[in-house]
Amino acid sequence: MAKVLMCKANISEGRRKEVLESVAAAVRAVPGVTLADWSGDPDHNRAVYTLLGPPDAVLAGAKALTETAIESIDMTEHDGEHPRMGAVDVVPFIPLREVDTEEAVEVARSFGKWLGGRGVPVYYYEDAATRPERQSLPKIRKGQYEALREKLEDPAWAPDEGPAEFNATAGATVTGARFPLVAFNVNLRTEDLAIAQTIARAVRHINGGYRYVRGMGFALEDKGMVQVSMNLVNYEKTPIHRVLETIRSEAARYGVQIAGTELIGSVPLGALEEVVRFYLQTHDFAADQVVETSLIG
Numbered sequence: 001m002a003k004v005l006m007c008k009a010n011i012s013e014g015r016r017k018e019v020l021e022s023v024a025a026a027v028r029a030v031p032g033v034t035l036a037d038w039s040g041d042p043d044h045n046r047a048v049y050t051l052l053g054p055p056d057a058v059l060a061g062a063k064a065l066t067e068t069a070i071e072s073i074d075m076t077e078h079d080g081e082h083p084r085m086g087a088v089d090v091v092p093f094i095p096l097r098e099v100d101t102e103e104a105v106e107v108a109r110s111f112g113k114w115l116g117g118r119g120v121p122v123y124y125y126e127d128a129a130t131r132p133e134r135q136s137l138p139k140i141r142k143g144q145y146e147a148l149r150e151k152l153e154d155p156a157w158a159p160d161e162g163p164a165e166f167n168a169t170a171g172a173t174v175t176g177a178r179f180p181l182v183a184f185n186v187n188l189r190t191e192d193l194a195i196a197q198t199i200a201r202a203v204r205h206i207n208g209g210y211r212y213v214r215g216m217g218f219a220l221e222d223k224g225m226v227q228v229s230m231n232l233v234n235y236e237k238t239p240i241h242r243v244l245e246t247i248r249s250e251a252a253r254y255g256v257q258i259a260g261t262e263l264i265g266s267v268p269l270g271a272l273e274e275v276v277r278f279y280l281q282t283h284d285f286a287a288d289q290v291v292e293t294s295l296i297g
Contacts, residue, residue: 002054002097002098003054003055003097003098003099004052004053004054004096004097004098004099005052005053005054005055005058005093005094005095005096005099005103005104005107006036006050006051006052006058006093006094006095006096006180006266007049007050007051007058007061007062007091007092007093007094008048008049008050008051008092008094008265008266009048009049009051009062009065009066009088009090009091010046010047010048010088010089010090010091011023011046011047011049011065011069011073011087011088011089012045012046012073012075012078012080012084012086012087012088012089012171013040013045013046013047013069013072013073013078013087014040014041014042014043014044014045014046014047014080015040015042015045016072017040019069019072019073020038020040020047022068022072023038023047023049023065023068023069023072024038024049026064026065026067026068027049027051027061027064027065029064030057030060030061030064031057032053032054032056032057032060033051033052033053033057033058033060033061034051034052034053035049035050035051035061036050036051036052036266037049037050037265037266038050038265039264039265041082041264042222043080043081043218043219043220043221043222043227044080044081044082044218044229045078045079045080045081045082046080046082046084046089048183048264048265049065049265050265050266051065052096055099055103055104055107058093058107059107059110059111062091062093062111063111063114063115065088066088066091066115066173069087069088070087070088070120070169070170073087073169073170074087074169075087075145075168075169075170075171076168076169078145081218081219081229082218082229083138083141083144083216084141084144084145084171085140085141085144085145085148085171085172085173085174086120086145086170086171086172086173086174087169087170087171088115088120088170088173089141089171089173089174090125090137090173090174090175091108091111091173091174091175092108092126092175092176092177092178093105093107093108093111093175093176093177093178094177094178094179094180095177096180101127101177104127104177105127105128105176105177107177108124108128108175108176108177109124109128111175112124112128112160112161112173112175113161115161115162115173115175116159116160116161116162116163117161117162118162119162119163119165119167119170120162120167120170120171120172120173121148121152121159121161121162121163121164121165121167121172121173122159122160122161122162122172122173122174122175123140123159123160123172123173123174123175124160124161124174124175124176125137125140125174125175125176125178126176126177126178127176127177127178128175128176128177129176130160134160137174138206138214140174141174145171148166148171148172149166152164152165152166152172159172178233179233179234180235180268180271181231181232181233181234181235182231182232182235182240182263182267182268182271183230183231183232183263183264183265184230184231184232184240184243184244184261184262184263184264185227185228185229185230185261185262185264186227186228186230186244186247186258186261186262187220187223187225187226187227187258187259187260187261187262188225188226188227188228188251188256188257188258188259189225189256189257189258189259190225190226190254190256191219191224191225191226192226192254192256193217193218193219193226194217195217195226195251195254195256196217196218196219196226196227196228197216197217198217198250199217199228199247199250199251200215200216200217200228200229200230202246202250203215203228203230203243203246203247203250204216204230209246210238210242210243210246211234211237211238212232212233212234212235212237212238213230213231213232213233213238213243214230214231214233215228215229215230215231216228216229216230217229225259228247230243232271235268235270235271235274236270239271239274239275239278240271240272240274240275241274241275241278241279244258244261269287269290269293270287272287273285273286273287
């Protein structure tokens with residue numbers, strides 16, 4: 001079986017369609033890589049691109065994406081709801097098939113050296129982290145772009161690659177290797193941001209919620225709603241349905257209903273197995289019962 005590595009690159013642009021499409025075109029022009037999915041969010045002012053293919057091709061695709069994004073995005077003019085530190089904010093590499101974590105880390109480090117050589121400060125996280133305090137993306141990104149200049153002056157936060165100098169237009173990039181997380185958002189039928197923020201605190205690990213959930217509350221002003229925006233960093237240990245039902249219960253305390261949910265980017269089929277088992281009560285359902293899985297080589 002052929003090797004398959006995934007990259008889910010996050011860039012700090014979700015509003016200018018011409019930029020988003022030019023980034024997608026840059027990836028598609030790279031031989032051997034598949035752009036499986038991409039989507040931009042104007043409220044978050046952020047886009048996520050999912051690249052699939054052999055490690056070398058995915059690395060080349062990530063470089064092409066990064067070059068185009070950095071040429072098009074000026075962080076001095078950026079605003080948006082989502083936490084961010086750079087034009088190309090985070091570039092994780094995820095082993096899928098016949099690729100182990102060690103090889104994914106090698107690809108991430110190769111990408112980091114390349115980008116650092118272009119004058120962008122780079123930090124390694126998760127399985128590629130060079131020290132324990134850098135494993136967590138939120139810890140690295142604390143203070144966001146606005147605090148980056150001061151952070152780079154602190155020797156404790158010298159980048160793993162690239163200069164310890166503030167790059168005003170590009171900011172800094174975080175890259176590494178990790179388990180395939182699920183980016184999952186829940187929209188609530190209220191304009192009260194405090195409710196979304198309270199619910200986010202109830203479900204996220206940092207405040208005593210689920211061990212594998214990171215979350216924040218955001219206002220969706222164009223929709224007249226608020227959102228609990230989350231990363232489920234291990235869907236096997238904290239499944240989607242459990243988090244959704246907790247949010248439904250917490251929202252009911254305020255007389256608020258769920259308006260809908262969003263899955264951002266590609267989702268592992270395994271993450272949906274538990275959703276089917278829970279909501280259809282088919283407790284022994286397995287992904288290989290899906291007809292299309294038998295067509296995947």
